[in-house]
Amino acid sequence: MDKVLMLGNEAIARGAWEAGVQVAAAYPGTPSTEIVTGLAGYDGVYAEWSTNEKVAYEVAFGAALGGARALTAMKSAGASVAADPLISSVYTGVNGGLVVCLAGDPGMASGMTEQDDRYFGRISSMPMLEPADSQECYEYVKLAFDLSEDFDVPVMVRLSIQVAHQKSIVRLDETMSGEETGRPAPERKPPDRKTEKYCLLPRFSRPLHISLLERFERLRRFSEQSAADGVLAFVEPAAGADVAAGADAGSGPAALPLRPAALPLRDGGVARIGVVSAGAAYISAKEALPGASFLKLGMIHPLPIEAIRRFAATVDRLFVVEELEPYLEEQLLAAGIACEGKRWFPQWGELTPVRVGRGFFAAGLDLPRWAQEKAAEDVSVIPRPPVLCTGCPHRGMATAMKKLDLDVHGDIGCYDLTTLPPVSHMHSAVEMGASIPMEQGFTRAGGSETGSIAVIGDSTFLHSGLTGLLNAVHQRTNVTVLIQDNSITAMTGGQTNPGNERTLAGAETKPVDIAAICKALGVEYIEIVDPYDYQACLDALKAGLAFDGPAVLITNRPCMLFPRKVGGAAYVVDEELCNACQQCMKLGCPSLSHTETTWKDRHKVAIDAETCTGCSLCAQLCKPGAIAPATATKAGDA
Ligand code: SF4
Numbered sequence: 001m002d003k004v005l006m007l008g009n010e011a012i013a014r015g016a017w018e019a020g021v022q023v024a025a026a027y028p029g030t031p032s033t034e035i036v037t038g039l040a041g042y043d044g045v046y047a048e049w050s051t052n053e054k055v056a057y058e059v060a061f062g063a064a065l066g067g068a069r070a071l072t073a074m075k076s077a078g079a080s081v082a083a084d085p086l087i088s089s090v091y092t093g094v095n096g097g098l099v100v101c102l103a104g105d106p107g108m109a110s111g112m113t114e115q116d117d118r119y120f121g122r123i124s125s126m127p128m129l130e131p132a133d134s135q136e137c138y139e140y141v142k143l144a145f146d147l148s149e150d151f152d153v154p155v156m157v158r159l160s161i162q163v164a165h166q167k168s169i170v171r172l173d174e175t176m177s178g179e180e181t182g183r184p185a186p187e188r189k190p191p192d193r194k195t196e197k198y199c200l201l202p203r204f205s206r207p208l209h210i211s212l213l214e215r216f217e218r219l220r221r222f223s224e225q226s227a228a229d230g231v232l233a234f235v236e237p238a239a240g241a242d243v244a245a246g247a248d249a250g251s252g253p254a255a256l257p258l259r260p261a262a263l264p265l266r267d268g269g270v271a272r273i274g275v276v277s278a279g280a281a282y283i284s285a286k287e288a289l290p291g292a293s294f295l296k297l298g299m300i301h302p303l304p305i306e307a308i309r310r311f312a313a314t315v316d317r318l319f320v321v322e323e324l325e326p327y328l329e330e331q332l333l334a335a336g337i338a339c340e341g342k343r344w345f346p347q348w349g350e351l352t353p354v355r356v357g358r359g360f361f362a363a364g365l366d367l368p369r370w371a372q373e374k375a376a377e378d379v380s381v382i383p384r385p386p387v388l389c390t391g392c393p394h395r396g397m398a399t400a401m402k403k404l405d406l407d408v409h410g411d412i413g414c415y416d417l418t419t420l421p422p423v424s425h426m427h428s429a430v431e432m433g434a435s436i437p438m439e440q441g442f443t444r445a446g447g448s449e450t451g452s453i454a455v456i457g458d459s460t461f462l463h464s465g466l467t468g469l470l471n472a473v474h475q476r477t478n479v480t481v482l483i484q485d486n487s488i489t490a491m492t493g494g495q496t497n498p499g500n501e502r503t504l505a506g507a508e509t510k511p512v513d514i515a516a517i518c519k520a521l522g523v524e525y526i527e528i529v530d531p532y533d534y535q536a537c538l539d540a541l542k543a544g545l546a547f548d549g550p551a552v553l554i555t556n557r558p559c560m561l562f563p564r565k566v567g568g569a570a571y572v573v574d575e576e577l578c579n580a581c582q583q584c585m586k587l588g589c590p591s592l593s594h595t596e597t598t599w600k601d602r603h604k605v606a607i608d609a610e611t612c613t614g615c616s617l618c619a620q621l622c623k624p625g626a627i628a629p630a631t632a633t634k635a636g637d638a
């Protein structure tokens, strides 16, 4: 049996491929991105970066209706964008299997919020599986396709960032691995043409809702049975557990029930401790309290409530360890199963073993070790503000907006990285596509004395910015919009979007003309600006703000990691000419640093020739002319 080290997301892609997935669609979003990137590398899979998560969901849904197995993947915020088809597709059901991979971000390593995605399963009645490591990612996604077809419903594989981005061993199906073997050609079902199943008119939706409730009841029985069989929920017995019902204590996962050994409490007593958990929280809880007995859940919607009830009966105290909201805890309490959870464990952030251990200590368990360990939030680190890459084309406009003291309504993209010092020019950045409507509302409220502007990137504009601009034009609102077009979906690692000449699969395609789109939406003032020309940025902003009507400015330099037009000689600082005024340092370019030499107690500046891209912005800000291309001997030679 082949064993390979895989990211959770890579294991999802591998399992989906082995399960016969034929169509995969997503909009890139950390921490889910590697799933569709991975699938694009397998033969026989059509994979695309769609314009947004709703479109991606609908592409996958359509493929399932057409009889293929299909997958879509998204981050938490993406599920909010895709919520409409997500909920509707559970009513209709599927033809080919449809799997929805939803990756959350407890701790907000990159997300805007740490919303608890598990409630999407409850809102929609979509069954949810939650893997805890790469092996389970690989196995659960295969099971999810089978369940989807068996129960005629899309199935969610819910991940947290700790599972999506950890690497662990996966034992591959040996019939699918090896150089000579590959997956058998996937079977495609005949396309479904059932009006009463796929047209959600009220006369069809009502019986479909009743059908959904019946399907969900069958899923509930499946969840209970799989737990009773020790498959999708199992007991990890503590060493020394009493054996019941023929299960082998201490020999690994087992069916229910078992009785754990009693653990010491700080008040001198003892108690048999049971823990219900799933996913990454299960891994942390196992490390924090190895002496407890664990009921590890793989299916978190619908829950195997009766199995949990039997497990609860084997212990004196039952804890629920879960990240974010009391999703499991509330369902257990509603079912009359006494348990303890959020009283002891934080409702925010990643649940590391230290944070879980501290919770058990607070709950009275004799675990002095955890009370003394430092949690991540206790460790003092030197603050390091996020920075744009050296030579990033967003820097010029950000500095110009700061100079004009504008109220800036941003969006989701790399340009958010100038929110903090030294540039500090942005005042809102809430969710995908929010910038233009928020700027519209801000303007309708009276705007500000210095002026206001919406800032959005090319990928985000094509994701969900168009409708906001269309609305502003239709409502005849005097908005100014800056589209920072760097010709890539940069913040998630450089994925393609409709502004590119190639698709994810590498096929040539026609890039959209963003200026032509704006014109078609009714914008009468459109200006293309070189963001490496600082004075041009200032002039364009002033002209756009002065225009009586919606005005759009579009920058035209590509992301520095995918350059096509930039890449000149590095610049250098003539230390004799430098008067340490610090104007260049306001750009926040990582290639600029202070030297030991001072002038009037201020440090002079140097440029790292290895990383400087020669964008020239710092030279444009340097009034004494101390900065010039390395090829020039004096500033005046530049
Ligand atoms: S020219 Fe100046 S601003 Fe541009 S990359 Fe080099 S050091 Fe940074």
Ligand code: SF4
Binding pocket: 573, 577, 578, 579, 580, 581, 582, 583, 584, 585, 604, 605, 621, 622, 623, 624, 625, 626, 627
């Ligand atoms: S802008 Fe010019 S003079 Fe001012 S600190 Fe930078 S290099 Fe020195």
